[in-house]
Amino acid sequence: MRRARASQVGPGPGDPEPPGPAADLDSPQPAAGLGGPGPAADPRGAGRLVAFEGVEGAGKSTQLRLLGRELERLGREVVATREPGGTPLGERVRAILLDPASAGMHPRAEALLFAAARAQLVEQVIRPALDRGAVVLCDRYLHSSLAYQGAARGLGVEAVQAVNRWGTGGLLPDVVVLLDLDPSVGLARRPGSRDRIEDQELEFHRAVRLAFRDLAEADPDRFAVVDGDLPAEQVADRVRAAVLARLEERRVGLG
Numbered sequence: 001m002r003r004a005r006a007s008q009v010g011p012g013p014g015d016p017e018p019p020g021p022a023a024d025l026d027s028p029q030p031a032a033g034l035g036g037p038g039p040a041a042d043p044r045g046a047g048r049l050v051a052f053e054g055v056e057g058a059g060k061s062t063q064l065r066l067l068g069r070e071l072e073r074l075g076r077e078v079v080a081t082r083e084p085g086g087t088p089l090g091e092r093v094r095a096i097l098l099d100p101a102s103a104g105m106h107p108r109a110e111a112l113l114f115a116a117a118r119a120q121l122v123e124q125v126i127r128p129a130l131d132r133g134a135v136v137l138c139d140r141y142l143h144s145s146l147a148y149q150g151a152a153r154g155l156g157v158e159a160v161q162a163v164n165r166w167g168t169g170g171l172l173p174d175v176v177v178l179l180d181l182d183p184s185v186g187l188a189r190r191p192g193s194r195d196r197i198e199d200q201e202l203e204f205h206r207a208v209r210l211a212f213r214d215l216a217e218a219d220p221d222r223f224a225v226v227d228g229d230l231p232a233e234q235v236a237d238r239v240r241a242a243v244l245a246r247l248e249e250r251r252v253g254l255g
């Protein structure tokens with residue numbers, strides 16, 4: 001699986017097409033023509049964006065890796081990346097965001113920094129990969145900002161969505177895998193020093209969990225909610241089944 005690091009994925013040769021989102025923030029449906037066989041094939045290829053979301057310690061990274069291997073076995077090009085980060089600029093912004101020394105950062109500044117890192121990742125890594133027809137697996141994406149900054153920080157989901165609509169050129173994930181877990185369980189899985197956001201009180205993380213569940217309920221076609229408290233192999237089975245079914249529904253050829 002290709003892990004998108006700045007050293008591996010350059011800025012790309014510039015987009016020959018107008019931004020052609022996999023799915024647009026203004027329309028709940030994915031773009032027509034999803035690259036499957038047949039006349040409706042999307043000129044961008046069969047690229048698809050799958051985001052993994054959840055509270056701290058929910059198991060996103062492990063599950064992302066396992067799904068990536070599975071998709072590669074099915075013959076897909078897979079690009080794995082993470083947020084905040086995934087580009088040299090994004091990794092520098094990540095360091096600022098997570099540094100406990102950034103205490104006192106205003107919630108709006110925080111939301112804008114997450115959106116800035118995302119904007120860079122979309123242009124430098126995600127769109128070029130989608131244009132090649134790859135499946136992009138992203139460890140967190142837009143819905144983390146909606147849950148953490150929009151809901152838990154109290155900025156409002158609509159406001160954060162608007163900033164990100166602009167920042168990403170409207171690129172929505174085709175599938176969101178939500179690993180649902182009680183945050184006290186997730187935080188207990190990772191003892192040791194906590195970054196600035198992990199270090200928020202438990203109530204904050206509970207609000208994040210509830211927000212993710214609300215977002216999933218409001219958008220059931222996009223979300224696959226999996227119980228993150230199950231053994232990892234069972235989670236992996238459910239993630240694989242749910243993602244393949246959704247990609248299939250969207251007529252993505254899986255080899």
Ligand code: TYD
Pocket residue numbers: 055056057082083084114139140141142143144145146148149197198
């Ligand atoms: P992540 O790398 O997933 O941390 P971890 O591996 O510890 O789960 O995410 C970093 C932190 O940033 C995490 O606490 C969630 C937070 N975050 C937001 O608050 N908003 C966002 O938009 C994103 C992408 C992450």
